[in-house]
Amino acid sequence: MNPRILLRGLLLIGSLVALGYLFEVTQLGSLLDKGWIDSEIRGKGLDGELIFIAIGALATAVGLPRQLIGFLGGYAFGFLFGTLAALIAASLGCVIAFYYSRLFGRALVMARFERRIRRVNDFLSGHTFSMTVLIRLLPIGSNLATNLAAGVTHVPAFAFIAGSALGYIPQTAVFALAGSGIEVDPVLRIGLAIALFVISGVLGAYLYRRFRHGRSLDREIDRELGEEQAVEEQQKA
Template sequence: MPMLLRTLLRGLVLIVVLVIIGFVAQRGDLGGVFNQEWIDAHVRGPGRNGELLYLVGAALFVAFGLPRQVVSFLGGYAFGLNLGFFLALAATAMGCFISFFFARFIGRNIVSKRFPKRIKKADTFLKDNTFAMTLLIRLLPLGSNFITNLVAGVSSARAMAFITGSTIGYIPQTVIFALLGSGINLEPAFRITLSVVLFVLSAALGIYLYRRYRKNSDLNGAPQ
């Protein structure tokens, strides 16, 4: 199956699952627990404390493997598009920081034994231009954010370049899934449709850039 089609199918399945969960929580049996009134009272109501609670909790969840798209969706659902986007982006970047440095300074032996081939590939891919290559990886809606962070932490990737490239590369999907989450409570048809369109465009762009990199690598004889 072509990479673009496989990527789109996985992403669209995730979008459908999140939308279903969101509407079930909003209007179904879970509505009394996670509907907008509950969010207003327990998340938005406490003001800065609610935002801080989300930020810290989401960062820890990302650091230990929760997909960043889910965190962005929850941010948009709870706080709306604008604030939800910024909180989700900050939380995802913090989670990246935590898992990267955990692997580099604490879990090096465990990660090295678990992912030896991926670490070798990461060294080849990231060592010369960590920032640009990390940005390219993050623009691709593929793979595990958690495993990427761990493998990069053990590799020769430069920490600041990796985290900065990751944070910038996170932006497109963070916007898309925060928009998707906000669409559960406001303009659902428009926002959910726009989220799907933007996801398709971002996936196509990411794969195009990756293929262009591979083509240039082949022409220059560089390792992939």
């Protein structure tokens, strides 16, 4: 996998870890003790959990990185439940963006993502569930643009959403791990998060190369993976 992809992911993990460290050991941390997560989420039981999921769903639906929601889920709830809550939020965000595009935003999405829509339709058609899982494993690409473009295509909604939810799991778990309990064994936790991120990224890149059958989702993804020339040659053949 292209080292630039891993570098961007590692920098994202590092920046979130640094932010979480500040939460715990600086005045920023004391402010956040009185802030949104601690006042509205932590210790609020089911109400806090539902608020987090609802806000996370809306945030990812409009383009906030799902990795950030994973990190905040880990910070708010710990690794296991934080992963689950963030996964539900990201999946609901996918549903919202998908159906907004399919039911209400067709003209707007067609105008802005016409070329991507054709690529998404070609890429997902026939094996929607497995191909969706594949692209969600990649540590690159736009989650929002893919959701909007898929909504305009004729791909089945359930297969796309279910494939997205399954494919979201690795990165959600990685960032929830980075955000959770960082005051305890930080080197071990962050080291494990980085290792899991690298493994999931390499796996996603391998599966993309192995099972796409000459189809291309996005030129940027192909370029990052060093596959753009190979795709063009297959299309000309």
